[in-house]
Amino acid sequence: MTAPAYKFLVIMLGMIVAIGPLSIDMYLPGMPAIQESLNSSAGQVQLTLSSFLIGYAIGQLIYGPISDRYGRKPVLLSGITIFALTSMLCAVASNIETLIFLRFLQAAGGGAGVVLARAIVRDYFPADQTARLLSLISIVTLGAPIIAPILGGYLVVWAGWRSIFWTLTGIGILYLLMVSFGIRESHPPEKRKQLDLVTTLHVYLEIVRHRRSLGYILSSSLSATAIFAYIASAPFVFIEIYGVRPDNFGYLYGFITTGLILCAIANSRLVIQVGLDRMILYGHLMRMSGVLILIVLSLSPAGGLTGIVIALLLCVSPTIIININSAAGLLHAFPQYSGTSSSISGATMFAGGALSAPVLGLLHDNTIMPLIITMALFSLSSIACYWWLVTLDKSTGPGLPD
Numbered sequence: 001m002t003a004p005a006y007k008f009l010v011i012m013l014g015m016i017v018a019i020g021p022l023s024i025d026m027y028l029p030g031m032p033a034i035q036e037s038l039n040s041s042a043g044q045v046q047l048t049l050s051s052f053l054i055g056y057a058i059g060q061l062i063y064g065p066i067s068d069r070y071g072r073k074p075v076l077l078s079g080i081t082i083f084a085l086t087s088m089l090c091a092v093a094s095n096i097e098t099l100i101f102l103r104f105l106q107a108a109g110g111g112a113g114v115v116l117a118r119a120i121v122r123d124y125f126p127a128d129q130t131a132r133l134l135s136l137i138s139i140v141t142l143g144a145p146i147i148a149p150i151l152g153g154y155l156v157v158w159a160g161w162r163s164i165f166w167t168l169t170g171i172g173i174l175y176l177l178m179v180s181f182g183i184r185e186s187h188p189p190e191k192r193k194q195l196d197l198v199t200t201l202h203v204y205l206e207i208v209r210h211r212r213s214l215g216y217i218l219s220s221s222l223s224a225t226a227i228f229a230y231i232a233s234a235p236f237v238f239i240e241i242y243g244v245r246p247d248n249f250g251y252l253y254g255f256i257t258t259g260l261i262l263c264a265i266a267n268s269r270l271v272i273q274v275g276l277d278r279m280i281l282y283g284h285l286m287r288m289s290g291v292l293i294l295i296v297l298s299l300s301p302a303g304g305l306t307g308i309v310i311a312l313l314l315c316v317s318p319t320i321i322i323n324i325n326s327a328a329g330l331l332h333a334f335p336q337y338s339g340t341s342s343s344i345s346g347a348t349m350f351a352g353g354a355l356s357a358p359v360l361g362l363l364h365d366n367t368i369m370p371l372i373i374t375m376a377l378f379s380l381s382s383i384a385c386y387w388w389l390v391t392l393d394k395s396t397g398p399g400l401p402d
Contacts, residue, residue: 008182009120009124010133010136010137010140011140012178012182012183013117013120013121013137013140014136014137014138014139014140014141015140015141015175015178016076016113016116016117016175016178016179017113017114017117017137017138017140017141018113018140018141018143018144019080019083019110019113019114019171019172019175020056020107020110020111020113020114021141021142021144021145021148022144022148022168022171023052023083023087023106023107023110023168024049024052024148024231025144025145025148025149025152025231025253026148026149026151026152026155026164026167026168027152027161027164027165028149028152028231028234028235028249028253029149029152029153029156029235029239029246029247029249029250030152030155030156030161030164030246031045031046031048031235031236032045032235032236032239032240032246033156033160033161033246034048034096034099034161037160037161038093038094038095038096038099039096040096042236042364043357043361043364044096044100045096046232046357046360046361047100047357048096048099048100048103049103049228049231049232049357050232050354050356050357050358051100051101051103051104051107051354052103052104052106052107053107053228053350053351053353053354054104054107054350054351054354055103055104055105055106055107055108055111056107056108056110056111056114056346056347056350057111057346057347057348057349057350057351057354058108058111058347059079059107059108059109059110059111059112059115060111060112060114060115060343060344060346060347060350061343061344061347062108062343063075063076063079063111063112063115063116063343064115064116064119064340064341064343064344065200065203065340065343067115067116067119068119068340071185071189072116072119072120072123072183072185073179073183073184073185075112075116076112076113076116076179076183077176077179077180078112079109079110079111079112079113079116080109080110080112080113080172080175080176080179081109081172081176082105082106082108082109083106083109083110083112083168083172083175084109084169084172084173084175084176085109085172086102086105086106086109087106087165087166087168087169087171087172088165088166088169089102089105090102090103090106090165090168091162091163091165091166091169092162106168107350111346111347111350113175114346115343115345115346115347117137118134118327118331118345118346120183121133121134121137122331122332122341129272130328130331130332132267132268132271132272134324134327134328135264135265135267135268135271135320135324136264136268138260138264138320138324139261139264139265139268142257142260142261142264142320143261145253145254145257145260146254146257146258146261147254148250149249149250149253149254150250150251150254151167151250152164152250153246153247153248153249153250154247154250155167156246156247157246157247200340203334203340204340204344206334207330207333207334207340207341207344208344210333211389211393212329212333212389212390212393213329213330213333213334214389215385215386215388215389215390215393216326216327216329216330216333216345216386216390217326217330217344217345217348218348218381218382218385218386218389219280219284219322219326219382219383219385219386219389219390220322220323220326220327220345220348220349220352220382221348221349221351221352221353222352222378222379222381222382222385223284223287223319223322223323223326223349223352223378223379223382224319224323224349224350224352224353225352225353225355225356225374225378225382226287226315226319226356226374226375226377226378226379226382227315227316227319227353227375228352228353228354228356228357229356229359229360229371229374229375229378230312230315230316230371230375231353231356232356232357232360233360233368233370233371234249234253235249237368237371238252238253238305240366241366241367241368242305242308244305252309255309255313256309256312256313256316256317257316259313259314259316259317260316260317260319260320262317263283263317263318263319263320263321264320264321264324266321267279267320267321267324267325271325276325276328276329277325277329277390277391279321279325280321280322280325280326280329280386280390281386281391282318282321283318283319283320283321283322283325284318284322284379284382284383284386285383286314286317286318286321287314287315287318287319287322287379287382287383288379288380288383289314290311290312290313290314290315290316290317290318291315291372291375291376291379291380293310293311293314294308294311294312294315294372294375294376295372295376297311298368298369298372308368315375315379322382323349326345327345327346329390330344330345331345352378355378356374356378359374359377360374
């Protein structure tokens with residue numbers, strides 16, 4: 001692949017993967033306004049995020065195997081079409097129950113972006129190159145969590161929360177045009193698998209029964225649960241507890257997101273020399289350092305908002321290192337089923353993320369403590385699973401990178 005084609009692929013796939021962050025982060029500043037407008041509770045509004053994450057997970061489980069059978073491009077176009085249509089319906093939702101359901105459908109469509117972008121990368125590149133390219137794609141994608149909450153904050157102030165979903169409708173239409181004219185099919189007919197439901201379930205079982213693959217899956221999904229706890233709590237913590245204005249919330253949220261970009265850049269430069277497994281371990285250690293600082297600050301009057309933001313920066317930033325390298329390891333464990341592997345990688349991350357809102361709801365006490373407890377619990381679980389299933393595993397097995 002030529003250098004210009006490589007750069008074009010990175011930019012295009014990065015923008016497509018950004019469907020998820022755009023749909024989540026642009027909408028965050030509007031959560032308090034949605035609560036008031038639809039006469040609902042904070043817990044109900046957080047369920048719109050949980051339903052989105054569940055839909056995102058289920059969608060990915062479907063798209064990967066289908067793309068292994070029918071190709072990447074037509075499946076990707078179908079998913080983006082569903083996303084655009086349901087975004088329009090979200091904009092006219094009249095009650096919180098309808099919005100929760102529509103967010104599920106919106107995510108089920110948008111899930112095509114992340115799973116098929118990973119599968120396309122695997123179609124073209126070997127293991128460490130896949131991890132590097134996924135890092136570069138994430139740098140493009142991570143522009144969304146910086147820009148989206150800022151844009152969402154202004155949209156809420158200027159035009160109300162419904163304007164966020166009209167904007168997402170327009171983005172969906174733009175992506176349809178991009179994929180139609182800018183993406184070539186990477187999975188030719190001669191490489192496609194004749195998968196039926198029974199065979200697909202067998203492949204899923206084969207993947208989760210493999211020790212190292214299960215380690216990558218649990219490591220990334222539990223890591224995602226910790227971070228989605230932050231995403232679900234951020235509007236209420238910063239706006240309601242610390243008094244940050246909705247139109248300023250995006251700047252604070254974007255500052256924390258810059259840590260993800262820096263870690264993605266570092267990973268793209270180091271992973272080939274260091275190896276993806278060691279990079280995952282370094283990411284876990286950085287995460288736990290941030291959690292410990294967050295616990296200490298919560299137990300003392302020192303730090304204030306500034307200290308909490310710095311601690312959250314350390315907690316959030318290494319997520320990209322953990323999850324990208326875990327996905328690359330899983331993709332190359334079963335290269336003959338890269339679409340299915342990509343599905344289970346993405347689906348388990350977002351399914352894990354969906355656990356965060358119910359846990360936060362049970363612990364809710366109008367303080368930052370539910371966020372700290374949830375992040376600490378799932379961060380510890382994530383590193384424990386990785387250490388036990390991957391680090392202590394001495395065999396690589398067929399198809400796994402050394």
